[in-house]
Amino acid sequence: MTGPTTDPRTGARGPGLIRKTRPRGRGGAGWVRTRLRAAPLATLLSAVLVFVSVLLATALPRTLDRGADRALRAYLAEQGPERTSLTATAPTWPSRSDGDLPASLDHVLAALTAAVGPGYRLADSGPVYGVRAKDARPLNGPGLARPSDIAPNLGLLHLPQIASHSRLVEGRWPSGGAGEGPVPVVLAKSTADSIGVKTGSVLEGLSGIAPPMGIEVVGLFAPADPAGVYWSDSATACLLQACLKWDKKHEKSWWDAAALVGPEGIGRLAGWGTRATDFWRLPVDTGVLRTDRLPEVSGQIASYVAGPTASRLVTETGRTDILITSELPKLFAAAEARRQAAAPLAAIGPAGVGGVALVVFCLAAGLTGDRREAELALLLARGGSRAGVLRRLLGEGAVTVLPAAVLAAALGVLLLPAPRLAPGLLAAGAVALAALLAFPVRAFVLLSARRAAAPRRRPPRG
Numbered sequence: 216m217t218g219p220t221t222d223p224r225t226g227a228r229g230p231g232l233i234r235k236t237r238p239r240g241r242g243g244a245g246w247v248r249t250r251l252r253a254a255p256l257a258t259l260l261s262a263v264l265v266f267v268s269v270l271l272a273t274a275l276p277r278t279l280d281r282g283a284d285r286a287l288r289a290y291l292a293e294q295g296p297e298r299t300s301l302t303a304t305a306p307t308w309p310s311r312s313d314g315d316l317p318a319s320l321d322h323v324l325a326a327l328t329a330a331v332g333p334g335y336r337l338a339d340s341g342p343v344y345g346v347r348a349k350d351a352r353p354l355n356g357p358g359l360a361r362p363s364d365i366a367p368n369l370g371l372l373h374l375p376q377i378a379s380h381s382r383l384v385e386g387r388w389p390s391g392g393a394g395e396g397p398v399p400v401v402l403a404k405s406t407a408d409s410i411g412v413k414t415g416s417v418l419e420g421l422s423g424i425a426p427p428m429g430i431e432v433v434g435l436f437a438p439a440d441p442a443g444v445y446w447s448d449s450a451t452a453c454l455l456q457a458c459l460k461w462d463k464k465h466e467k468s469w470w471d472a473a474a475l476v477g478p479e480g481i482g483r484l485a486g487w488g489t490r491a492t493d494f495w496r497l498p499v500d501t502g503v504l505r506t507d508r509l510p511e512v513s514g515q516i517a518s519y520v521a522g523p524t525a526s527r528l529v530t531e532t533g534r535t536d537i538l539i540t541s542e543l544p545k546l547f548a549a550a551e552a553r554r555q556a557a558a559p560l561a562a563i564g565p566a567g568v569g570g571v572a573l574v575v576f577c578l579a580a581g582l583t584g585d586r587r588e589a590e591l592a593l594l595l596a597r598g599g600s601r602a603g604v605l606r607r608l609l610g611e612g613a614v615t616v617l618p619a620a621v622l623a624a625a626l627g628v629l630l631l632p633a634p635r636l637a638p639g640l641l642a643a644g645a646v647a648l649a650a651l652l653a654f655p656v657r658a659f660v661l662l663s664a665r666r667a668a669a670p671r672r673r674p675p676r677g
Contacts, residue, residue: 348488
């Protein structure tokens, strides 16, 4: 806008030419608003198309992640808690007094538990640990069940946490028995019924290489949860229920059973079974493992079994003869091989959805370009630049695409919870970008072709 002018004859100041200009940026916004109001149905359909496409793009990676995690956890659950645990064993120290043996078990357990993680954790069922005699002895006594005239075999072990996983049915928990005389033991009620033992029975365990040793049944117990993870360890085999063994070659059968001793009887386990072994089984919580973190967790468990963590545990526990094993690295490798084998099939879905979405956006852009070709040509003929027209088209598309894309991405994240957020958001961003650029790219092609086809002006004749 110019200021007032002065009359050269009179010197009076008068109003000059007032040039009205529109603030920058408002023209584009008004044009976008006008275009959206001119075709409300097309705008609504475009928003719905973007919403559905972005929702599918967000949901598909999250669905694949959830499916891969479920497949991993189901595969590990099928293997059983013993194969998915960290197991440590060490020979029982005969030089330790009976009072030091339970404390030694707890000390090693605390060190083993503290070294777990951080990429994985232990199951809520808790560890199973104790001491077991290596070999069983055949029992000698009146009233015992003898299939094929073979005496039942009895193994002995000590479980410090037995009272919290079972209840007494008869008698008392074992105590004492550190010196001479029969070792006090408890049996499961079903095991005692199978082999013909009652509370108060005193039986003799025979051995071909060691003197006889007696046991006294001081109580019977029943498990609180027979199907619980605590009873799935091989160390507790034939403890809750005596196992009927069968020799097919000789067609003979006999009972194998197990009994529990108290803390004072740990020192006598080696005499019963030629030697005794301390064991700790730490079940890993497979219900929280993720496929994308499987290599990291596998490396941590490998270090726990035979690596820096294992070396540190030897120092912390003071047990130089401790041996840590686990089948989890092997199971992880098998699970990863299964996933890789299924990966080509799993990729068909994302590739198909992405291809269909791209084709739909291209078709929509082509139809819109044909419908608005005359409008674009008119804008160009009135002095508009290609860059200016494309900016207006991008602004028009952003008003439609961005709100629908943001709403669809948020809805996909809420409806399908998954640990990883990035893949779904990246897919949603790619689809939203394709939807935003489809028509401007088509318009750029149309405008470029029209400029290239303009006829050359002929020079005037002299």
